[in-house]
Each structure stands twice: as structure tokens, then as C-alpha cells.
Amino acid sequence: MKKKDLEKYEKLLLTRRAALVEEMGLLKKAALETTIKDSSGDLSSYSYHMADQGTDAMEREKAFLMASKSGRLLYHIDEALRRIKDGNFGKCQECGEDISAARLEAVPHARLCIACKEKEEQAKLKENM
Secondary structure (H helix, E strand, O other), X not given: OOHHHHHHHHHHHHHHHXXXXXXXXXXXXXXXXXXXXXXXXXXXXXXXXXXXXXXXXXXXXXXXXXXXXXHHHHHHHHHHHHHHHHOOOOEOOOOOOEOOHHHXXXXXXXXXXXXXXXXXXXXXXXXXX
């Protein structure tokens, strides 16, 4: 892959990484640092309605799941940045063929070409049956 293309993908990955880290920080702040009293707006030390507690617990769980998904994406972005440094970015880790530019534009952290990714997805579907 040309150096110019590598620089373009590196810049794209770093931009996405920075946005993801910022998003994860906001999720953490919203989900993990908010106490029950803070979220209820109630200044008393007594608990509020159980339905409100359930809703808050569900919202914290959703935020945690989103943060978990963001964490996995961050890992994949960091791995792609490592592949750029190692000189094997844009190569399928399964078959060794070049990953198409269209795929890298859509998913710059892709580690598999489309054909190998489809095989992987089919194998996962068969496992779950």
C-alpha cells in the first residue's frame, strides 16, 4: 500500500479513536459517576420511587453496554494502528490478500477481506444453530 494511503487511513483511524475516547468518557461520566440522589434531583437522603430506581438501573446498564461495545471498537482501531506501524495494514489476516479500498473506506479497522469476513459470519451462524 502506498505511503500516502497509509497516512490517510492512519489519520482516519486516529480521528475515530479520539471521538470514541471522548464518547466513552461521556458515557462513563453519565453512567458511573451519577449517584441515585443526583439522578433523581432529590436533595433528601431518602430513596425515591422504585420504578424510578428501575429506570435508572436500566439506563446505567444500557450505557455500560454501549461503553463495552465502544471498548471493543477502540481495541480494533488500536490493532489497525499497530498494523500500520508493523507494515501489514490492508492485508487480510486470514488469506493474506489485499483488503479492497472500498472496504477500508467503510471499515478502516477491517482485518479481513470481504470473502473471509463472510466465511467468518457464516461459521458464527452455524455455531449458533
